[in-house]
Amino acid sequence: MPEPETPTVSAPATPGTPGGPLFSSLRVDSLSYDRKSMPRCKCLPVDTSTWGPPQSCLHDFPTPDVSLTRKLGAEFVGTFMLIFAATAGPIVNQKYNGAETLIGNAACAGLAVMVIILSTGHISGAHLNPSLTIAFAALRHFPWVQVPAYIVAQVSASICASFALRGVFHPFMSGGVTVPSVSHGQAFALEFIITFNLLFVVTAVATDTRAVGELAGIAVGATVMLNILVAGPSSGGSMNPVRTLGPAIAAGNYRGIWIYLVAPTLGALAGAGVYTAVKLDADDVDPPRQVRSFRR
Template sequence: MSTSNHVTSLPPVTPASANEPPLSQPSSKPSTSKLFHTTVLKKAGAEFVGTFILVFTAAAGPIVDQKFSGIETLIGNAACSGLAVLILVLSIGHISKAHMNPAVTLAYAALGHFPWAQVPIFILAEILGSLSASFLLKAAYHPFMSGGVTVPSVSSGQAFLLEFVATFILMFVIVAVATDHTAVGDLAGVAIGGAVMLDILIIGPMTGASMNPARTLGPAIATGRYRGIWIYMVAPPLGAILGAAVYALIKLPKDE
């Protein structure tokens, strides 16, 4: 009697892990969101440091002038601010575009050169930089009398007009050399620093030639002197926006 050797074949055994979706491996690269926030914070940090240096040097000139009986002059005060802007544009311009001025930040955003979402971050960094510089000056030069505060020595209307026009000139130059590829971009620091010096020479004795709400706000808070402060909060942003808009109107198209 023969016995059948037939064996029923069984389906192949499949490992349990083969039917499961592969586990996601942690990416070695940071997420796009994390990179974005890191970049914005670095730019804001550059704005903080840049505004700190700018306000410290711009306010220190008049303080030294007062404390040491005219060692500084109008030209010297203009040079303090102009040279500070020159070296800062060259040193941090590639990081944050070296705004160092809420009026410049607002004008850039209004003309589409800067995202509105980052405007509050930049302005906060600029104000904090100004406050830090102002209180450090207060400690270093105490007593420092006016402390480099910008206050009008003419009527409010005249001061408003002068600050408006001076900031118009400054922003016109900034937009030209910083956003137009046909302008002398490599000499942006020289052009912008020169515009700052020129503005201080022509309106410095009348308004202190702020052209910058942060430049005025920090020393004003440190000294408690707020006379005419609204002028410096309103006129520079308006002048900057108009200066940027006028350059946009006369700018040649790229194909030209």
């Protein structure tokens, strides 16, 4: 009689080692809500062929994997880091007679955005900007019900960072306030355009499955640097209401503040809306190629 086969016994898994593959083929998107669980945008008539039954912007979002408390904590820390770095550059430039230069100021903000997106984007989305949060909610990439909490976290983080800078660099806080050095109309146009540019890029890398989402931090940080190099000497290159609001409160300088509250919000809505309107449909492109990622 043939001997019964001895079943093969696999070696026990090392404690703490996952049973599946270490790296999933799914990429982690920064800046936006989980795109796989989100319905297609139905707030703007840009793709009527995909419209279905009307859904509520407040209640049709599935429960997120990360608790809102953790998201708000990450958003607070990220916004604090951004405002501290982006405002400290111009303050140091003022205190030490131009030691930073315009390129240094742009690098402070751009590098801060990059590292924050790469470190907290998987937790809160790393919005860091009320204009971005509102634009994403308007285009159904983020639930409206979480918008007020995000804005409160962003504003409070900006105020805390600004008063921390005031305590460290007093009396040079005025150097970190974004105020127009041109007419209000020119400053408004600049802030609108550079925020349009920023949200066009952010919407591309954060919401489009065909974009290289793994490079979101680098792409957005580079866009911030470019915008500040263009508009920094004229309008301050804010692109973000809380970049202006917190330092303005700490320094007591509110000159032209309405520009930095209105123009970035309108520019963000326009930039995100235009990319949503021009992006390719699934039927318009070949199957996406596998992209090598340096992110886990």
